[in-house]
Amino acid sequence: MIDAAQDAPGAGVPPPAGVSPLLVFDTIRRRSLSISVTALLTALAGGGLAAILPLHYVATASLMIEDRKPSLTVLPTQTGLFGTDTVAVRTQVDLLRSAELERRVALRLNLADAPEFARLIHPPPSLLHRMVGTILRRLDLDTPEPVLTNAEAVQAAGEILHDKTSIVNDGRSYVIDIQLRTEDPALGARVANMYADSYLALRTRIRSDALRRAHDLFDGRIAALAARVSAAEHAVQDYRTQSGLIEDRAAPGAGVTLASQQMAQLSTQLVGATADRTRLDATLAEARGRSETGALPDIVASPLIQHLQEQEAELGGREATLAITRGPGAPELMALRAARADLQRKIGAETARIVVSLGTSADAARARETSLRNGLAVLQAQVGGEGARAVRLMALQDAANAARGIYTSVLNRFEETANEVDMQEPGAVLVSAAVAPLGPAFPTHKHLALLVVAFAMGFALFVALLRDRLRPGLRSAEALEALTGLPCLGFFPSLRGRNGALAFNRSVAGLPSSIGQPRPRVLLLTASLPGEGTSVLALALARSVAEQGERVLLMIFGRALAPPVKLLPNLEVITVAPPMLPGSQRDRYDLILLDAPPVLAGSETLPLATLADATVLVVRFGHTPPPVVARAARLLRRHGARLAGTVVTQADWSGLSARDGSELYLHRQLVGRRRRAARFGRSGAPWS
Numbered sequence: 286m287i288d289a290a291q292d293a294p295g296a297g298v299p300p301p302a303g304v305s306p307l308l309v310f311d312t313i314r315r316r317s318l319s320i321s322v323t324a325l326l327t328a329l330a331g332g333g334l335a336a337i338l339p340l341h342y343v344a345t346a347s348l349m350i351e352d353r354k355p356s357l358t359v360l361p362t363q364t365g366l367f368g369t370d371t372v373a374v375r376t377q378v379d380l381l382r383s384a385e386l387e388r389r390v391a392l393r394l395n396l397a398d399a400p401e402f403a404r405l406i407h408p409p410p411s412l413l414h415r416m417v418g419t420i421l422r423r424l425d426l427d428t429p430e431p432v433l434t435n436a437e438a439v440q441a442a443g444e445i446l447h448d449k450t451s452i453v454n455d456g457r458s459y460v461i462d463i464q465l466r467t468e469d470p471a472l473g474a475r476v477a478n479m480y481a482d483s484y485l486a487l488r489t490r491i492r493s494d495a496l497r498r499a500h501d502l503f504d505g506r507i508a509a510l511a512a513r514v515s516a517a518e519h520a521v522q523d524y525r526t527q528s529g530l531i532e533d534r535a536a537p538g539a540g541v542t543l544a545s546q547q548m549a550q551l552s553t554q555l556v557g558a559t560a561d562r563t564r565l566d567a568t569l570a571e572a573r574g575r576s577e578t579g580a581l582p583d584i585v586a587s588p589l590i591q592h593l594q595e596q597e598a599e600l601g602g603r604e605a606t607l608a609i610t611r612g613p614g615a616p617e618l619m620a621l622r623a624a625r626a627d628l629q630r631k632i633g634a635e636t637a638r639i640v641v642s643l644g645t646s647a648d649a650a651r652a653r654e655t656s657l658r659n660g661l662a663v664l665q666a667q668v669g670g671e672g673a674r675a676v677r678l679m680a681l682q683d684a685a686n687a688a689r690g691i692y693t694s695v696l697n698r699f700e701e702t703a704n705e706v707d708m709q710e711p712g713a714v715l716v717s718a719a720v721a722p723l724g725p726a727f728p729t730h731k732h733l734a735l736l737v738v739a740f741a742m743g744f745a746l747f748v749a750l751l752r753d754r755l756r757p758g759l760r761s762a763e764a765l766e767a768l769t770g771l772p773c774l775g776f777f778p779s780l781r782g783r784n785g786a787l788a789f790n791r792s793v794a795g796l797p798s799s800i801g802q803p804r805p806r807v808l809l810l811t812a813s814l815p816g817e818g819t820s821v822l823a824l825a826l827a828r829s830v831a832e833q834g835e836r837v838l839l840m841i842f843g844r845a846l847a848p849p850v851k852l853l854p855n856l857e858v859i860t861v862a863p864p865m866l867p868g869s870q871r872d873r874y875d876l877i878l879l880d881a882p883p884v885l886a887g888s889e890t891l892p893l894a895t896l897a898d899a900t901v902l903v904v905r906f907g908h909t910p911p912p913v914v915a916r917a918a919r920l921l922r923r924h925g926a927r928l929a930g931t932v933v934t935q936a937d938w939s940g941l942s943a944r945d946g947s948e949l950y951l952h953r954q955l956v957g958r959r960r961r962a963a964r965f966g967r968s969g970a971p972w973s
Contacts, residue, residue, distance in 0.1 A: 309746070312749050312753055313746065319745075320745040320746060320749050321745070323744070323748055327745060328737055332734065335736075338733070339468045340729065341725060341726050342467060342724075342725055342726060343464050343465065343722060344464070344467070344473035344474040344476070345465075345717070345719055346462070346463045346481045346715065347463075348481055348714070348716060349461075349713065349714050350373070350377055351714065377461060380488070381480070382450075384447070386484060387443035388439055389487070390443075390476060391446055392439050393479055393483065394475060396442040396446060397435075397438040399472060401467060401468050401472065405445050406441045406442065450464070450465055451464040451466070460716060463477050463484075464477070470722050471721045473719070473722070474719040474721045478718050481715050482715075492712060503695050510691055510692040510695055514688045517688045524677065552661060554657050555654065555657040558650060558654040562653075565643060565647035566647050569647050590635050590636065593632045597632065600624055604621045604622060757907065757908065757910060758904075758907040758911070759907070759909065759914065759933070760906065765914070765931055766931075768914060769918040769931055771930045773931050773933065774796060774799045774929070774931065775933070776932075777793065777822060778935070779937075793826050796826060797826070797876075800899060801899070805897070806871070807877045807896065807898045808898065808900075809879040809881050809896075809897035809899070809900045809901070809926075810823045810826075810880055810901050811881040811882070811883065811884055811921075812883045812902065812903040812904070812905070812909075812917075813904070813909055813913045813914050813917035816905065816908075817883070818903060819903045820880050821934070822932065822934055823841075823880040827858070827876075827878050828853065828856060832853070834855065836855045836876075837855065837857070837875065838857050838873075839878045839880065840860075840877065840878065842861050842882060842889065884902075885917055885920075897926070900928050901929055901930060901932055902931045902932075903932055903934055905935050906934065906936035918931075
């Protein structure tokens with residue numbers, strides 16, 4: 286049972302094959318003449334258009350953005366504008382593309398009057414425009430053309446210049462190229478150089494304006510800042526006077542008052558007095574606790590005691606000498622002993638005096654220590670009361686110092702701007718000035734010619750392939766066999782021309798042998814739609830078999846009845862109205878050909894197909910839609926027809942290839958070889 290989906294018109298249709306190289310080469314071979322003509326016409330049209338196109342020249346001027354930091358980093362007008370990072374370089378590219386710069390260049394060079402620009406600003410009217418203008422003038426409806434003002438003309442020239450200019454930076458350097466594409470090389474060089482000069486002047490003006498604004502800003506702020514500093518310093522001094530916080534002149538601005546300085550000095554003196562008192566107390570206690578005081582440091586260090594002790598030692602030596610030489614009772618010895626005793630009394634008196642002096646000094650040191658402690662306590666109380674006032678004073682001093690710092694910074698910037706206003710540089714340099722190019726830029730006429738030729742050949746091939754793809758119907762045996770599942774028994778060309786007729790006869794003669802062995806006694810020829818060439822093929826096949834001496838009956842169905850026609854002695858042609866076979870005459874003929882109506886155009890063919898030994902489906906070359914062919918084959922199979930294969934009729938003789946019917950293609954090759962042999966005067970077999 287046949288599925289309903291298989292009966293759909295498009296069922297079983299293979300997808301269109303891709304454009305393979307073999308198909309391209311085959312199309313070139315088959316349609317070489319049309320491809321050549323199409324390519325030639327396209328090349329002539331493109332060449333004519335390319336010949337009238339003007340050549341363009343590219344002039345280039347190169348600028349380099351200087352890699353240096355601005356001196357006035359605090360200015361908001363310069364921050365981020367004249368650096369040399371990627372964003373800043375991109376900013377300069379955008380500045381070069383600004384409309385203001387383009388109008389400036391157009392105005393300085395008077396580009397609105399240049400022929401190349403004037404032709405674009407005032408284009409000549411087109412043919413349609415002139416025709417409409419003529420009609421309007423005759424109807425008195427014509428309006429005058431608007432006249433551009435000088436400003437509008439300059440603006441239009443700037444817009445045209447924008448389209449002709451390319452600002453190029455590769456993002457890896459500080460070099461920016463200004464490229465002008467013009468028809469006049471000298472004009473392009475002038476415009477590129479003027480572009481660079483205008484950019485440098487514009488950038489210098491921007492920087493100068495920024496510096497002047499900063500200079501004016503600083504100039505206006507200096508007086509206010511100076512007054513602010515003076516007021517802050519007066520506030521500090523007035524508060525010192527009111528609070529009694531007199532600043533130490535030895536450390537101005539350090540926040541040290543006289544009271545704090547005196548307290549520090551008293552602390553130092555108290556430490557020294559305490560040390561002196563402690564030392565004297567220790568010495569006095571040692572002197573009072575000893576019975577022998579001659580070894581005390583203060584007594585030993587006394588010059589008087591040292592002198593007296595030296596005299597006593599000298600007298601002691603003389604006394605010993607006299608005691609040995611004169612004897613113990615010598616008057617000189619007695620005198621020496623008296624003198625020595627007197628010296629010892631003096632040493633003892635001096636020692637006592639020194640001890641008393643140590644006590645006095647200890648009392649004085651103790652009193653001085655007490656006095657210093659009392660004075661330090663008074664100063665500590667005074668300094669403690671000054672703490673809150675000192676904090677306020679410190680805040681006033683900080684405010685005064687901050688005001689003075691701002692004033693000093695602004696004054697320094699003011700001096701810097703004053704120096705830089707008259708020494709301003711653009712921050713960019715012209716690396717390479719533009720010169721008139723020696724040759725045109727791509728594409729030149731040679732390049733255009735090559736492009737036109739390549740395009741023409743590609744376009745011609747595309748048109749040929751498109752024609753092959755857009756042609757309806759089937760054109761190859763492979764596609765037909767894939768669509769129907771039946772073998773393709775042959776291709777039959779149209780009968781136009783001698784070559785077509787010869788190929789047709791040759792193909793018909795070989796058809797019976799390709800149907801199968803043994804050859805069927807009753808053969809039905811049918812098609813999908815009318816006009817497929819079934820009757821011509823049936824008559825030709827009948828004659829071909831009859832010429833071989835066989836008895837043939839050709840029965841034509843579905844037409845008006847006519848008397849039998851005798852074409853050959855053993856060929857009989859009859860027309861039959863009802864779908865039936867003359868059973869009594871079946872054995873009289875070697876071959877009975879049934880020329881049946883189209884399968885999809887009538888219902889009498891399907892019963893006939895069941896009576897025939899074999900059925901051949903006829904398909905018109907490049908005409909019958911593939912879904913229609915597939916549906917006809919399915920209907921014949923569904924009703925029990927014994928399909929032997931398909932044949933293709935009315936094939937295009939010039940459009941056949943090796944992929945089509947092999948017998949017909951071979952015949953065409955033979956005919957071609959014979960023609961070439963006859964043309965060049967050769968003889969012999971066509972295969973030579």
